[in-house]
Amino acid sequence: MRTLAMILAGGAGTRLTVLSEHRAKPAVPFAGRYRIIDFTLSNCVNSGIYDVGVLTQYLPRSLIEHIGIGRPWDLDRTRGGVHILQPYQGRGGQFWYRGTADAILQNLDFIRDRRADAVLILSGDHIYKMDYRPLLQIHRDKGADLTVAVMNVPLEETHRFGILTTNKQGRVLEFHEKPKTKDKGTLANMGIYVFRTAVLEERLIELSQQHEDLDFGKHVIPAMVERGDKVYTYQFDGYWVDVGTIEAYWRTSMELLSPDAPLRLYDRDWVIHTRSYERPAAKFGPQAQVHQSMICNGSMIRGEVIRSVLSPGVYVSPGAVVRESVVMNDTWIGPGAVLDRVIVDKHVVIGAGAHVGWGEDMKENALLPDKLYAGITVVGKGAHIPAHIRIGRNVLIRPNVDEDAFAPFGEMVPSGETVGGERHES
Amino acid sequence: MNPNDAVALILAGGASPALSVLTAVRTEAAIPFGGKYRIIDFPLSNCVNSEIYNVAVLTQYRPRSLNEHIGTGRPWDLDRTTGGVHLLQPYLKEPGESVRWQEGTADAVRFHIDFLEEQREDVVLILAGDHVYKMDYRPLIAYHVEKNADVTIAVRSVPRYEAHRYGILVIDAEGHVVQHVEKPKRPPSTLASMGIYVFNRRFLIDWLTGPGKRQKDFGREVLPSMVEAGKRMYAYPFFGYWTDIGTVQAYWEANMALLAETPALDLDDPEWVIHTRSEERPPILLGDDAVMEGSLASDGAIIEGKVVRSVISPGVRIEPGAEVRDSILLTDVYVKSGAVLDKVIVDKNVVIGENARIGVDDEFNAANRDLPDVLNTGLTLIGKGAEVPANAVIGRNCVVRPYTPPKRFPKEAIPSGTTIPIAR
Numbered sequence: 001m002r003t004l005a006m007i008l009a010g011g012a013g014t015r016l017t018v019l020s021e022h023r024a025k026p027a028v029p030f031a032g033r034y035r036i037i038d039f040t041l042s043n044c045v046n047s048g049i050y051d052v053g054v055l056t057q058y059l060p061r062s063l064i065e066h067i068g069i070g071r072p073w074d075l076d077r078t079r080g081g082v083h084i085l086q087p088y089q090g091r092g093g094q095f096w097y098r099g100t101a102d103a104i105l106q107n108l109d110f111i112r113d114r115r116a117d118a119v120l121i122l123s124g125d126h127i128y129k130m131d132y133r134p135l136l137q138i139h140r141d142k143g144a145d146l147t148v149a150v151m152n153v154p155l156e157e158t159h160r161f162g163i164l165t166t167n168k169q170g171r172v173l174e175f176h177e178k179p180k181t182k183d184k185g186t187l188a189n190m191g192i193y194v195f196r197t198a199v200l201e202e203r204l205i206e207l208s209q210q211h212e213d214l215d216f217g218k219h220v221i222p223a224m225v226e227r228g229d230k231v232y233t234y235q236f237d238g239y240w241v242d243v244g245t246i247e248a249y250w251r252t253s254m255e256l257l258s259p260d261a262p263l264r265l266y267d268r269d270w271v272i273h274t275r276s277y278e279r280p281a282a283k284f285g286p287q288a289q290v291h292q293s294m295i296c297n298g299s300m301i302r303g304e305v306i307r308s309v310l311s312p313g314v315y316v317s318p319g320a321v322v323r324e325s326v327v328m329n330d331t332w333i334g335p336g337a338v339l340d341r342v343i344v345d346k347h348v349v350i351g352a353g354a355h356v357g358w359g360e361d362m363k364e365n366a367l368l369p370d371k372l373y374a375g376i377t378v379v380g381k382g383a384h385i386p387a388h389i390r391i392g393r394n395v396l397i398r399p400n401v402d403e404d405a406f407a408p409f410g411e412m413v414p415s416g417e418t419v420g421g422e423r424h425e426s
Numbered sequence: 427m428n429p430n431d432a433v434a435l436i437l438a439g440g441a442s443p444a445l446s447v448l449t450a451v452r453t454e455a456a457i458p459f460g461g462k463y464r465i466i467d468f469p470l471s472n473c474v475n476s477e478i479y480n481v482a483v484l485t486q487y488r489p490r491s492l493n494e495h496i497g498t499g500r501p502w503d504l505d506r507t508t509g510g511v512h513l514l515q516p517y518l519k520e521p522g523e524s525v526r527w528q529e530g531t532a533d534a535v536r537f538h539i540d541f542l543e544e545q546r547e548d549v550v551l552i553l554a555g556d557h558v559y560k561m562d563y564r565p566l567i568a569y570h571v572e573k574n575a576d577v578t579i580a581v582r583s584v585p586r587y588e589a590h591r592y593g594i595l596v597i598d599a600e601g602h603v604v605q606h607v608e609k610p611k612r613p614p615s616t617l618a619s620m621g622i623y624v625f626n627r628r629f630l631i632d633w634l635t636g637p638g639k640r641q642k643d644f645g646r647e648v649l650p651s652m653v654e655a656g657k658r659m660y661a662y663p664f665f666g667y668w669t670d671i672g673t674v675q676a677y678w679e680a681n682m683a684l685l686a687e688t689p690a691l692d693l694d695d696p697e698w699v700i701h702t703r704s705e706e707r708p709p710i711l712l713g714d715d716a717v718m719e720g721s722l723a724s725d726g727a728i729i730e731g732k733v734v735r736s737v738i739s740p741g742v743r744i745e746p747g748a749e750v751r752d753s754i755l756l757t758d759v760y761v762k763s764g765a766v767l768d769k770v771i772v773d774k775n776v777v778i779g780e781n782a783r784i785g786v787d788d789e790f791n792a793a794n795r796d797l798p799d800v801l802n803t804g805l806t807l808i809g810k811g812a813e814v815p816a817n818a819v820i821g822r823n824c825v826v827r828p829y830t831p832p833k834r835f836p837k838e839a840i841p842s843g844t845t846i847p848i849a850r
Contacts, residue, residue, distance in 0.1 A: 032709035033725070072706070257711070259728050265708035266728065273706050278501070280693035280700075281461030281722040281737070282710055283685075290718050294709040297462070297725050298694065301718075309709075 001140055003051070004116035004197075005044045005132075006085075006107070008100055009037055009124030010057030015245045015371050018380035018399055019345060024056065026124030027063040028249075029328050029346070031256055031265065032296040032311050034274045035066055036243065037124040041082075042272045044122075045073045047132040051080035051114055054124065055103045057087055057096060072273045085110060099215035105204040111197065119200055121193040121216065127252060127263065128240035129270050135234045136194060138170075145199040145229040148172065148221065149192035151236045155182055162189035162217045164233055172231040175222050187233065189217060190240060199229065239263055247374040250343060253309045253326045257292045279312050287318050303333070317352070325357070334387065344379045345399065351387030358390040363416040365394045372396060372416075383420070389413065432480075432567055433547040433627070434473050435538075437531050438466055438555030439486030444673050444800050447773060447809035451828050453485065455555030456492040457671065458756050458774070460684050460693060461724040461739050464495055465671055467702045468560070469553045470511075474502045475698055476563040478551065480509030482541060484534050486516050486527060492555075501701045514538045530642030536634045542627060550630055552623040552644070558680055558691065559668035560698050561622075566662045570624040575660040577629070577652060579603065580622035582664050592618035593645040595661050603659040606652075608645045617661065619645060620668060629657075667691045675803045678771060681737045681754050685720050707740050715746055731761065739774075748778075762816070772808045773828065779816030784808070787821050792842035794823045801825065801843075820846075 013025025020028055026037035037054075044052050052075060056063055069075075070082035085107050087096050097103035104111070104121065111119060118139060120132060130149075139147040150164055163184040165174045176184045193216060203220060211219045225231050239262040243249040255261055265272065279298025284290065289304040296312040303320035313330040316322060317337070325339045331348040333339065339350065340357035350356065357377045365372035372378065372394040379385065380399030386406050391397070392415030398405075401420030406413065413419060438455035448457050455466040466483070473481050481504060485492055498504075499511035516527060516537065528534040535542070535552065542550065549570065551563055561580075570578035581595055594613045596605035605614060623644065633648070634641075637655065641647035653659055667690040671677045683689055693700060707726025712718060717732040726740040731748035738744075739756045745763040753770045761767065764781035778784070785806045793802035801807070801823045808814065809828030815835050820826070821842030834847035 259711060259713065259730070266711070266726070271706050272708070278699050278701050281724040281739075283694075284718040284721050284723065284733075285687065286720040288718055288720075290712045291716060292714050293712050295712065295723070296709045300694075305712075 001118055001136070002114075002116040003049050003118045003120055003132075003136060003194075004111060004114045005049050005052045005120045005122055006104060006111070007037065007040055007044075007052060007054045007122045007124045008103060008191075009054050009063060010060075010097055010103060011123075011125050012058040013125060013244065016243075016249060017246060017368060017371055017378055017396060019246075019249070019343065019378070020059075021399060022059065022381055023062040024058045024060060024124075025244075027059075027066055028243075029311055030127065030243065030249075031253070031263075032294050032309055033276055034272060035063075036127060037063065037066070038272050038274045039127050039129065040122050040124050041067075041073050041075070042270075043128070043130050043132060044120075045075065045273070046270055047130075049120065049132060050075060050077060051116065052082045053085050053107065053110060054082060055085045055097065055107065057103070060084075060086060066275050068275065072275045080114075083110070099211070099213040099218075101204055101214035101216045101220045102208070102212070104200070105208055105214060108201055108204065111201070117197055119195045119197050121191075121195065123191040125244070126191070126240060126242050128238060129264065129267075129272070130192075130236060130238060130240070131270075132192075135192070135236075138232065138234045139194040142170070142232045143230065144194070144232040145196050146221070146224055146231045147194040148231065148233050149190045149236050150187045150233045151190055151240060152186045153188040155186055158182060158184065158186060158188065162221065163187060164189060166233050170233045170235075172221075172225050172233060175225045175231075177217050177222065187235070189221070190236060191217070192236075193221075199224075203229075246343065246371060246376055246378060250326065250341070250374070250376050254307065254324065256294060256309060257307055276312065285318070288316075303335075308339075311346075320350075328381075341375055341393070342377045342379060345381035345383075347382045348379050349384045350379075351385050351389070351403075353388040354385045354391070355389075356385060356391045356395075357393060358412075359392050359415065361415040362393050363414075365396055365418065366416045367418050368396065380420075392416070395419065431547045432478050432549045432551050432563070432624075433542075433545045434469075434478050434481045434551040434553055434563075435535060435542075436466065436469050436473075436481065436483045436553045436555045437534060438483050438492060439489075439528060439534055440556065441487040442556065442672070445671075445677065446674055446797060446800055447807050447825055447828055448674070448677070448771070449488075451488065451773070451810045452491040453487045453489060453555075454671065455483075456495055457556075457677070458739060459558060459671070459677075460681060461722045461737050462704055463693075463700060463702045464492075465558060466492065466495070466555045467700050468558050469555060470496075470502050470504070471698075471700045472559070472561050472563060473551075473553075474504065474701070476561075478563060479504065479506060480545065480547060482512040482514050482538070483555065484514045484528075484538060486534070489513075489515065495703050497703065501703045503701075512541070514541060530646075531644045532634060532638065532648045533642040535630070536639075539631060539634060542631055545627065548627055550625045550627045552621075552625065554621040554670075556672070557621065557668060557670050559666060560691065560695070560700070561664060561666060561668070562698075563622075566622070566664075567624055569662050570660065573601070573660045574658065575624075576626055576658045577649070578624040578660045578662050579606075579649070580620045580664050581617050581661045582620055582668060583616050584618040586613070586616055589613035589616050589618060593621075593649065594618060597661045601660045601662070603653055603661055606649045606659070608643075608650065619649075620664060621645070621670075622664075623649075674771065674801060674805055674807065678754065678769075678803075678805055682735070682752070684722060684737065685735055705740065713746065731763070756810075769804055769822070770806045770808060773810035773812075775811045776808050777813045778808075779814050779818060779832070781816060782814050782818040782820070784814070784818075784820045785822050785824075786819075787842065792821070792823060794825060794845065795843050796845045797825070820844075 398420035713730030
């Protein structure tokens with residue numbers, strides 16, 4: 001059986017605020033040296049799938065640069081390999097991708113050309129290690145039209161997922177997208193589907209007559225269950241997270257900080273591949289103190305780092321303290337600066353003695369109360385934080401702001417404020 | 427002249443017995459350095475950073491790990507259609523010929539003279555695969571062309587007491603070489619050859635197949651006789667960091683020098699990146715009680731113990747309660763809890779058992795009994811893949827041979843200067 005993987009990587013991930021303001025969510029850095037899409041791409045090649053389409057739409061530049069010709073994943077191939085599928089214009093009047101299934105529909109030509117008999121649909125914004133081969137095996141054994149990977153979720157979270165009920169053989173009887181009541185069980189749709197190619201093509205064309213914004217969870221799966229297609233489930237028991245929010249991103253990062261962390265990054269039998277620049281070994285100065293942390297090549301640690309994740313090329317000056325924070329590539333942290341529960345994007349400068357994540361005031365962000373409420377302050381890419389300023393909790397520092405953007409606040413940016421620019425996500 | 431008009435030959439075939447167990451399993455050029463590099467990464471990266479994209483690597487002694495490391499040359503962007511990297515290995519030139527190994531630097535180049543004949547470049551840059559330095563070869567080649575030289579030698583000034591280890595040159599005011607003596611007992615100057623030569627290609631071919639056809643070594647024979655024959659030989663001074671990893675002590679010192687706050691060799695230089703082939707590894711993970719002072723660590727390492735003034739390679743694991751001081755740990759070394767290492771060079775895939783103590787006693791002076799000239803500075807070496815049993819006590823200047831299993835270690839404390847397994 002020939003399998004083609006299609007990775008949906010067009011998501012804007014607006015709940016990640018400034019982290020996804022310059023890049024699509026699958027391109028958001030994670031665990032120091034990776035980007036989120038590395039997990040799905042590596043799962044594909046580790047599962048022996050070397051024919052992969054990546055569907056992009058929102059801010060694709062850093063994603064496209066990252067994937068390139070697919071070399072780090074051995075996807076630079078003569079047959080198969082990785083293909084970036086961007087929205088395109090054609091004579092029939094083409095559109096932006098309007099839904100997950102619409103994106104696949106618009107690439108049916110590509111799918112036909114691959115001559116695969118199964119299409120594995122994946123999401124580019126999940127963190128997990130999964131062997132897709134048993135899933136494909138079940139799909140084949142059952143002679144299914146569609147097999148949906150599912151996992152058990154806590155009952156109180158079922159309203160965030162598509163919930164499936166099945167018979168003993170695993171055949172899906174009902175599908176409820178984000179059910180309001182808690183009587184539908186706890187088997188949640190992970191957004192990982194295997195379709196029989198011919199059925200996928202037929203259903204997408206049929207259903208697109210009724211729904212412009214064709215979506216797998218909202219339209220395709222319920223319609224297939226209803227019309228009696230052979231829809232089966234495959235249950236996954238491993239670690240899987242959708243780092244969709246700032247809080248989830250931060251919590252998932254903190255969960256990495258133990259040799260037996262559930263993500264098992266140090267497992268040499270299931271390597272997560274990424275594109276990385278050549279950097280020397282990380283250097284720890286004579287005064288460095290580092291505990292329960294992840295540090296990458298090219299970093300220079302001369303201060304204190306506690307329960308934090310640092311990407312390549314981060315410089316921690318003597319006397320600086322980085323605590324329960326995530327700091328991305330090439331950020332410079334000045335002498336005596338303190339970071340406490342902060343997510344810092346790339347190329348940021350933290351001035352000497354600045355204290356980011358200060359005080360006990362946990363007031364939510366005034367502009368984005370539903371996104372920044374967990375006490376985590378977020379600093380956008382390329383921002384310059386002035387020396388000796390204090391910055392509270394749930395503060396949003398916009399990308400590329402300069403010291404003068406802080407002038408209206410004086411010596412203190414209180415919790416819940418946003419610094420720089422009027423632009424904010426709706 | 428354009429630097430693209432140079433072909434580089436990197437000599438990487440030497441057996442280097444002075445490096446003991448480090449070169450027991452690989453050629454010197456393939457020795458790991460600075461956590462994630464191998465020594466050959468320096469000349470290779472210098473070539474591509476100098477826009478020289480036609481590079482041949484001459485191998486002979488234990489080339490497997492070097493061949494695997496270089497591969498198609500991808501990390502250096504040397505996987506090219508024109509030029510790129512060529513691995514030149516010894517081969518039989520005629521059916522039934524008896525094996526003839528190359529017996530020196532010039533002999534190695536002559537062995538591959540047909541390769542040189544086929545290249546189109548006007549000049550040949552000859553490099554050693556076992557030097558650690560960052561150097562732009564373009565000014566050197568430009569100088570060679572400007573002087574209309576037959577051969578140009580890169581030189582540096584060395585301390586007077588070390589001059590006897592090098593080829594020593596005497597030059598006139600124009601940089602013209604008037605004398606070249608190899609390892610002189612009474613050096614006429616302190617201007618030392620770095621083993622980096624630029625030759626006009628035609629001139630080199632004609633010399634090695636003509637007047638110098640019986641000469642085996644550039645430093646000992648070829649260059650002195652060229653001076654005598656009145657060839658145009660010039661010296662090009664180089665002022666940057668350069669070191670020849672020729673001895674265990676030099677290897678250790680060069681690694682330790684990287685730990686300085688501002689090291690003489692800056693590896694974190696975006697303008698002169700040293701490229702290497704590296705396996706994909708997750709970030710370095712430091713545990714609750716980890717202590718990491720004045721050290722280097724590479725991706726994939728898990729540090730839960732104490733590390734002071736040491737170089738830690740990818741995938742090294744140091745358990746809680748273990749302590750590593752002034753040491754070099756190569757890839758995937760596993761130090762179990764309670765073990766203590768002081769001034770130890772540990773090759774790849776070694777396991778150090780619980781509470782083992784290596785190099786902790788103070789007998790610096792007991793040189794290794796089998797290699798008194800090689801191991802006499804207090805450093806102990808553990809060969810690749812060896813497994814040191816729990817509670818073992820090993821002194822200084824000791825050698826553990828590669829792949830030594832735990833049962834080959836003596837039960838009692840092993841005094842300084844011992845080689846394990848002990849010969850019967």
